[in-house]
Amino acid sequence: MMTTIKDVANYANVSVATVSRVLNNKGYISKTAEEAVLKAIKELDYRPNSVARSLYHKTSNMIGLLMPDITNPFFPELARAVEDVAMSYGYTVVFCNTDEEMEKEKTYFEALKQKYVDGMILTTSNMDSTKYDEFDIPLVALDRIISERIPTVVSENKKGAMEATQHLIERDCKYIAHLRGPVGVRPADDRYNGFIEIAEKEGIGYVTADTQFSIELAEEKTLELFQSHPEIDGIFASSDVTAAGAMHALFKLNKQVPQDVKIVGFDGIPLGTMLVPSLTTIQQSIYKMGEKATQLLIDQIEQKAIDTYYHEFPTSLVVRHTT
């Protein structure tokens, strides 16, 4: 059976209190007592029960990671980063796919709180933003902006979008389409605004279409776009997956990339390099963002002071073969 602190105490001929003390390196312990306990622990292959600890401390050494869908290729790298740093601090991560549904989000929130998770990283937010403030538990917003009271880690989305658009114009595009991401999702909105700003400033023609982060929808929308605007010669997609969808549409339409139409994506996921031609994109520091967010969360959990609440990571244009 599982060996408990009591077993160790008996074996070492001390009280459980003493065992607890050596376990946690707290309070005075005589050299001899310590040695006896250490020996007992080893002999019995004892490992403290973390549930019991949790009950007392009201902490669990677990953090929750809420995201829309791990199946979206943007998230695995993020999740990996979170898990890596969590692990390095002795935290364990439970992961939750919300599909952007408020109900699922709520359910998870409750479930995780009951499990005393020490904090959560949110890469999705569909509840009223004030709701989050009510839950008094450390939170970090990642690739989302929820409220000023929640530490936030995002990319320079607007700047990146501006750069992408500029690049298309430099490559001589005269009529650019923007495949916009979900309306209301801040990073997608920022990219949209960046696009509009440059397009207006440079005075070129443009259209936009709403998409989700789905390849099929992107393909469909692109097809539609070309039906109404055959003059399109450049596409700025709100994500690399969307860009892949656009490329499929172009293939169907018998348009050459980059000769007839140039494309820039956004994200910098591995997919981009696998496409042929490989995708020009705005690279985000996905892994680093995940690390930073987790670090911020753990800092909160461990009551360390958080200097800055808002962290923007630079993006960079990676020119490959679609432009």
Add this chain to the structure above:
Amino acid sequence: MMTTIKDVANYANVSVATVSRVLNNKGYISKTAEEAVLKAIKELDYRPNSVARSLYHKTSNMIGLLMPDITNPFFPELARAVEDVAMSYGYTVVFCNTDEEMEKEKTYFEALKQKYVDGMILTTSNMDSTKYDEFDIPLVALDRIISERIPTVVSENKKGAMEATQHLIERDCKYIAHLRGPVGVRPADDRYNGFIEIAEKEGIGYVTADTQFSIELAEEKTLELFQSHPEIDGIFASSDVTAAGAMHALFKLNKQVPQDVKIVGFDGIPLGTMLVPSLTTIQQSIYKMGEKATQLLIDQIEQKAIDTYYHEFPTSLVVRHTT
């Protein structure tokens, strides 16, 4: 502060035992008592503390998912399936990337056991297989074969590989290369054996090269292969990612796909459809396998009898544009 069962009991003027009874629908409760308790629960917005429950029951309603690397595109869909069914049964999943390192695997195993996880799904196994039997906790092997005592869910890897090879031969390939997956990993070995069996039987020329599930390595190995065997006109890759690597190599070598060289992958991940030309592959029922594995795990946890220990899912050849 958090409201406890005691608060509810006081508020409803009953004992904690009564509250516990209505909570768990166990034992006799009078209609009036029940109503009072229900009302108290609602008024106080009480939610039972699952850590306390865990401590008593030695269960946690959590399951662990050990996998090599969520960043490998084979795993997100699997993880999603696991999470979906876990969630539907009220379980929460903690996920762990082991990078195929035995040390990490051990660390997680210990950590999860201490948290009383109710069971684990293993899509990675690097410890001595007898080790797993020692840990007396429900286990399921997914896309891996560990021991007969552990319920197992895999694809018909050998059969799929045979079909792939046969397809290449039917498409007139005379000299086929197999990019083999990690030696010692059962599904990869099975695919290798399936390939060899058909190649021998049909008496065609072939070579093999060892790869991991990494795109870069696959590209490199393919380059090497063509240096020593320029007559290669067909490639059977052990995974779609590997196939993508091969395609990159071919692009560099100025070989046309499928005219000069035909390629078949294995897995059927979304990547395959995004490639140009899109990838012919052996499709696995990834999501279904994840579902089945989770179902098997939960059955064990809930002490339901498990009929079959070994589950093989059929694969299917999906012919796209690389052959």
Add this chain to the structure above:
DNA sequence: CTGAAAGCGCTAACAT
């Protein structure tokens, strides 16, 4: 320096 004992929140005998 060490031990006894209370308590974290909940469940399940055992009484009543």
Add this chain to the structure above:
DNA sequence: ATGTTAGCGCTTTCAG
């Protein structure tokens, strides 16, 4: 039908 109480395994006063 309901309450009392003893744990689950651990931590932390509080005495000594």
